[in-house]
Every structure is written in C-alpha cells, then in structure tokens.
C-alpha cells in the first residue's frame with residue numbers, strides 16, 4: 021500500500037506520542053526506584069539501630085526525633101578501656117566519602133567500641149548502598165562530633181561509662 025502525505029504524518033505523530041510516553045514511563049520508573057532506595061535506607065538505619073547512638077536523643081525519646089535531625093552524631097561520649105569514643109556525624113561522613121569507599125570501609129574497618137562494625141559487615145551490599153544513598157539524600161548537617169580521647173583522659177562533656 022502506498023501512503024499519502026496525511027497518513028505518513030499521522031503515523032509519525034503516533035510514533036512520536038509513543039516514544040514520548042515511553043520516555044515518560046522510564047523517567048517515572050527511575051524516580052520510583054530512587055525513592056524505593058531511600059525508603060530501604062531509612063528502614064535499614066531504623067532497624068539496624070544507627071540512630072540509637074548517632075542521633076542525639078533518639079534512644080532516650082523512643083525514636084521521636086524528626087528525620088531531618090537524624091544521624092548528625094552525638095556529644096554523648098562512650099568511655100571504657102578503649103578511651104572515650106563519640107558517634108561520628110554520619111551526615112558529614114557520608115557526604116565526604118564515595119559509595120565505593122563506603123562499601124570498602126563497611127567491609128574492612130574495625131572500629132572502636134561500642135560501634136557495631138560487625139553489623140556493617142553482616143549487611144548485604146545492597147543494604148549498605150541503600151543506607152549510603154539515604155544519608156546522602158538527607159544531606160550534610162550538624163557539627164562534627166568531639167574527637168576521640170585515649171584511655172586516661174577525662175571527657176569534659178557528658179559520657180556513659182562501661183565497667
């Protein structure tokens with residue numbers, strides 16, 4: 021069959037509409053996927069207990085801290101035979117590290133107590149990525165946590181003592 025000009029235009033318009041529709045669907049899917057990743061990261065942060073130490077007041081208030089204030093690190097020290105450690109500001113930490121480096125750190129670094137580095141090792145790579153993307157999505161915020169103090173040095177701020 022020979023197509024006249026009007027039919028050709030009609031076909032081109034229809035193809036254009038189809039292509040447009042496909043592009044729109046792909047765009048929506050990417051956004052949905054991203055959202056699923058943030059939701060997963062939020063879920064992991066919550067159930068893995070990262071907020072318990074890295075978010076001020078979280079454990080004490082039964083988790084009643086708005087998400088925008090999550091994971092900014094804490095001035096509450098943890099004192100034991102290892103010295104005094106402070107939960108780092110993960111909002112700043114994640115913004116300063118690439119995703120690949122984060123996976124490497126989570127897989128290899130032994131951290132001082134009471135940081136459960138072994139929990140990071142037990143996480144799937146997908147969960148570690150989702151957590152990273154969620155924290156990056158929250159963006160950098162807050163102040164750096166106080167610096168680590170070696171054994172024998174008394175903290176000036178509040179701290180919890182391990183026997």
Ligand code: HEC
Pocket residue numbers: 065068069070071072073074098105106107108110113125129131132133134135136139140151168
């Ligand atoms: C029981 C308290 C506690 C919990 C729960 C906890 N952390 Fe920590 N975290 C700490 C402390 C304290 C430090 C600082 C350790 C140090 O100074 O060596 C730390 C350090 C870190 C660091 C810095 C590591 C480095 O490179 O020096 C990262 C990253 C981190 N935590 C991530 C997490 C994540 C992710 C979770 C949830 C899975 C989590 N933490 C749960 C207490 C905790």
